[in-house]
Amino acid sequence: xxxxxxxxEIWLSHLGGAGSDQQAALADLRAELLRGLHRAxxxxxxxxxxxxEDAVQDALxxxxxxxxxxxxxxxxxxxxxxxxxxxxMSELRRRRWQDVSLDEVxxxxxxxxxxxxxxxxxxxxxxERQTMLATLRDIIHQQLSQKQRTALLAELKGMPQxxxxxxxxxxxxxxxxxxxxxxxxxxxxxxxxxxxxxDIHVAFAE
Amino acid sequence: MLLSRKEIDSLxxxxxxxxxxxxxxxxxxxxxxxxxxxxxxGKTLPAGLQAVExxxxxxxxxxxxxxxxxxxxxxxxx
Numbered sequence: 001x002x003x004x005x006x007x008x009e010i011w012l013s014h015l016g017g018a019g020s021d022q023q024a025a026l027a028d029l030r031a032e033l034l035r036g037l038h039r040a041x042x043x044x045x046x047x048x049x050x051x052x053e054d055a056v057q058d059a060l061x062x063x064x065x066x067x068x069x070x071x072x073x074x075x076x077x078x079x080x081x082x083x084x085x086x087x088x089m090s091e092l093r094r095r096r097w098q099d100v101s102l103d104e105v106x107x108x109x110x111x112x113x114x115x116x117x118x119x120x121x122x123x124x125x126x127x128e129r130q131t132m133l134a135t136l137r138d139i140i141h142q143q144l145s146q147k148q149r150t151a152l153l154a155e156l157k158g159m160p161q162x163x164x165x166x167x168x169x170x171x172x173x174x175x176x177x178x179x180x181x182x183x184x185x186x187x188x189x190x191x192x193x194x195x196x197x198x199d200i201h202v203a204f205a206e
Numbered sequence: 207m208l209l210s211r212k213e214i215d216s217l218x219x220x221x222x223x224x225x226x227x228x229x230x231x232x233x234x235x236x237x238x239x240x241x242x243x244x245x246x247x248g249k250t251l252p253a254g255l256q257a258v259e260x261x262x263x264x265x266x267x268x269x270x271x272x273x274x275x276x277x278x279x280x281x282x283x284x
Binding site for chain 1: 209213214216217218219220221222224226228230231232235236237238239240242243264265266267270271274275277278279280281282
């Protein structure tokens with residue numbers, strides 16, 4: 001059967017089944033994922049045919065494990081490609097960051113220079129912006145846990161959540177929750193200090 | 207350790223965009239395909255998918271993956 005002629009139901013039926021239909025569906029899906037990943041990563045450093053082949057094989061396993069989560073609200077191929085891209089990106093991030101320690105990224109995990117940095121970088125910055133940053137610095141020190149400060153700093157320094165999680169013995173979703181809770185706490189505390197989201201947007205709009 | 211001006215601006219932007227309830231990366235992954243197809247077709251987003259848009263605004267990694275997905279979809283729809 002031609003890939004283009006498979007609708008979502010047939011993909012699910014064939015992939016979830018056995019025998020020649022399943023083998024044909026797997027071969028077609030592999031070919032489509034490779035085509036999509038080639039396009040998505042053609043200009044990426046360190047990406048070659050072997051890398052893409054490995055990523056697609058890993059993605060196929062994950063897709064088969066999660067077939068039950070496909071709700072049919074998109075084309076099956078789009079859903080599967082999103083999973084393959086996550087698998088490939090995760091591996092690329094792991095390779096890029098594998099020799100970088102969390103300590104190296106965040107140094108002494110201190111937000112103290114935040115006020116100074118802003119002041120030095122922009123001596124003529126408005127008073128509103130400066131006082132907002134001073135308030136934020138105090139809130140960070142008083143209301144965030146050490147773990148939240150560490151994760152937030154590492155994220156600001158560009159370390160992927162998966163890598164932060166690896167160093168903290170956690171996972172990407174848990175790190176996301178950690179930093180989301182931190183952001184909520186900072187937003188609520190800034191609002192309590194009289195700064196609304198609109199004020200923040202105006203003061204720090206690019 | 208000094209935060210750069212860009213990092214400070216990123217932090218403030220993230221705080222400004224933060225919602226009480228947000229999707230996590232796993233939840234985003236299983237909704238992103240529908241989101242991508244609707245965006246590609248220029249369709250309006252139903253309420254359930256606006257949470258994907260919000261997640262992409264605060265999660266650099268999911269945003270990077272979404273951009274790659276858009277590239278792949280252009281190939282697959284060609």
